[in-house]
Amino acid sequence: MKSLSIRNLSKTYFDPYAGKHVTAVQAVSLDVPEGEFVCVVGPSGCGKTTILNMIAGFIPLSGGEIVVDGRSVSGPGPDRGVVFQSHALFPWKTVLENVAFGPKMRGVPLADREAIAREYLALAGLAHAADRYPNELSGGMQQRVGVARALANQPAVLLMDEPFASVDAQTRMTLQEELTRIWQERRPTIIFITHDVPEAVFLANRVVVLSKGRVLKEIDIDLPRPRVWDALIEDERFKTLSAQVLQLVRSA
Amino acid sequence: MIAAENPFARVWGAYLRLIARFPSVGQIVPFLPLIALWALVVELGVFPRAFFPGPVDVVQSFITLTWKGILPAYLEDSVVRLLVGAAVGIAVGIPLGLLVGLSSKAHKALWPILLFFQAIGDIAWLPLLIIWFGFGLQTMTFVIVYTVLFPVVLNTVLGVRSIPLELHRAGRSLGAPPWRIVTEIVVPGALPNIITGLRNGLGYGWRALIAAEMIVGTSGIGFLMFDSRRAGSVVEILLGMIVLGLLWYAVDALILAPLERATGQRWGLVAR
Numbered sequence: 001m002k003s004l005s006i007r008n009l010s011k012t013y014f015d016p017y018a019g020k021h022v023t024a025v026q027a028v029s030l031d032v033p034e035g036e037f038v039c040v041v042g043p044s045g046c047g048k049t050t051i052l053n054m055i056a057g058f059i060p061l062s063g064g065e066i067v068v069d070g071r072s073v074s075g076p077g078p079d080r081g082v083v084f085q086s087h088a089l090f091p092w093k094t095v096l097e098n099v100a101f102g103p104k105m106r107g108v109p110l111a112d113r114e115a116i117a118r119e120y121l122a123l124a125g126l127a128h129a130a131d132r133y134p135n136e137l138s139g140g141m142q143q144r145v146g147v148a149r150a151l152a153n154q155p156a157v158l159l160m161d162e163p164f165a166s167v168d169a170q171t172r173m174t175l176q177e178e179l180t181r182i183w184q185e186r187r188p189t190i191i192f193i194t195h196d197v198p199e200a201v202f203l204a205n206r207v208v209v210l211s212k213g214r215v216l217k218e219i220d221i222d223l224p225r226p227r228v229w230d231a232l233i234e235d236e237r238f239k240t241l242s243a244q245v246l247q248l249v250r251s252a
Numbered sequence: 253m254i255a256a257e258n259p260f261a262r263v264w265g266a267y268l269r270l271i272a273r274f275p276s277v278g279q280i281v282p283f284l285p286l287i288a289l290w291a292l293v294v295e296l297g298v299f300p301r302a303f304f305p306g307p308v309d310v311v312q313s314f315i316t317l318t319w320k321g322i323l324p325a326y327l328e329d330s331v332v333r334l335l336v337g338a339a340v341g342i343a344v345g346i347p348l349g350l351l352v353g354l355s356s357k358a359h360k361a362l363w364p365i366l367l368f369f370q371a372i373g374d375i376a377w378l379p380l381l382i383i384w385f386g387f388g389l390q391t392m393t394f395v396i397v398y399t400v401l402f403p404v405v406l407n408t409v410l411g412v413r414s415i416p417l418e419l420h421r422a423g424r425s426l427g428a429p430p431w432r433i434v435t436e437i438v439v440p441g442a443l444p445n446i447i448t449g450l451r452n453g454l455g456y457g458w459r460a461l462i463a464a465e466m467i468v469g470t471s472g473i474g475f476l477m478f479d480s481r482r483a484g485s486v487v488e489i490l491l492g493m494i495v496l497g498l499l500w501y502a503v504d505a506l507i508l509a510p511l512e513r514a515t516g517q518r519w520g521l522v523a524r
Binding site for chain 2: 077081089102150
């Protein structure tokens with residue numbers, strides 16, 4: 001069974017400044033089998049965030065269908081966990097309470113949901129930060145909490161919207177390596193939006209290049225795992241794949 | 253270390269260390285020069301003593317009125333009125349603010365009305381209220397509730413609308429139903445603004461209450477001051493003014509400031 005299936009997806013909206021309808025996404029179809037790690041890349045305005053917002057159920061579709069775990073998407077739901085670029089942690093909740101939020105909404109008793117939260121915090125390497133507030137953490141730690149919070153709800157699909165775009169370059173590389181480690185341990189289905197080509201190639205099993213609201217090309221990334229930057233940065237296959245994707249993105 | 257050689261800087265440094273250790277000292281010391289100046293002007297006999305009594309006279313009057321039980325009784329009346337007004341204002345204002353902040357329909361329907369009636373200040377209602385309710389508690393209660401209500405409502409709306417869209421989305425994609433979004437995200441997210449609304453509302457309310465007590469009251473600190481004017485007792489008027497200031501100081505230090513420290517400041521939502 002497929003974890004996520006997108007059929008003929010489209011999105012048009014009325015631009016009041018231009019005074020006309022604009023097509024952001026047209027006829028996009030995509031299948032993501034259970035446990036796959038897909039990165040969607042494309043230049044600004046290619047519709048990648050719009051697609052993610054439709055999968056998450058934040059904005060309505062203009063046409064087509066999104067099916068997650070056999071159910072058609074209409075509105076947000078706990079089967080699709082989201083990691084935001086702006087981390088979107090609840091400032092008035094501790095790190096532990098943030099991660100336990102999903103289980104709390106499912107009615108999991110306090111002791112059980114705290115155990116779940118501690119498990120996922122440990123997975124994200126943040127066991128020591130459980131009782132701190134989000135504003136006391138660095139940007140990298142905030143994003144780790146965001147990942148742990150989404151995973152603690154055990155979603156069918158994990159949607160990530162440029163989650164590492166606003167952290168410094170060194171932290172970003174560490175976060176990327178950690179995400180591949182977590183993916184290998186837990187095998188969540190991930191759709192990861194980014195405009196950073198090396199990031200997409202480093203993380204994904206498959207890179208989807210988007211252009212002007214359409215799928216330009218899908219490229220399988222057959223690099224071995226575990227992936228670490230020290231090894232891949234000089235790897236010929238990585239360089240070739242990155243160059244290939246970059247060329248597509250620039251032509252887009 | 254040039255500063256250390258300056259005697260004033262050394263005294264100032266010692267003072268800073270003292271108030272770091274005993275914060276309450278820093279609340280009192282700034283008033284000492286003011287009181288000294290007041291006492292000096294009185295001792296110099298610039299104004300007749302009956303028109304401009306000194307600190308000692310005010311303290312004596314404080315002791316006398318407390319001994320007779322007048323001051324505690326009037327203080328209690330004023331504080332209870334403020335608390336009742338605050339309670340009603342909060343009980344109505346916060347839910348109304350949440351509704352107007354969350355529902356664009358309610359916002360479109362009610363926002364212009366809220367702005368309009370906010371502009372008609374508390375005291376401006378007094379002539380009408382005196383005709384409707386007469387000189388008494390109902391009129392004062394109306395004024396205080398009215399005054400507390402609007403800052404609470406308007407700030408709650410502001411707080412609700414300032415919560416980032418991402419937090420709503422995060423809550424919904426983590427499985428929170430709408431009512432849980434309100435209790436888990438909207439209320440805590442708006443809380444720093446709600447507290448600001450309370451601070452403003454209680455501040456305006458306190459002033460409005462004193463004014464209302466002067467005009468329609470038969471008890472309370474405002475009545476005490478206005479009644480003293482009739483008796484020509486400047487010392488009791490000054491006492492009333494000092495009590496007003498002290499009481500607000502206490503409300504701020506004991507209720508509002510701790511609330512702010514426990515919420516917005518702790519969460520990093522407002523600068524310290």
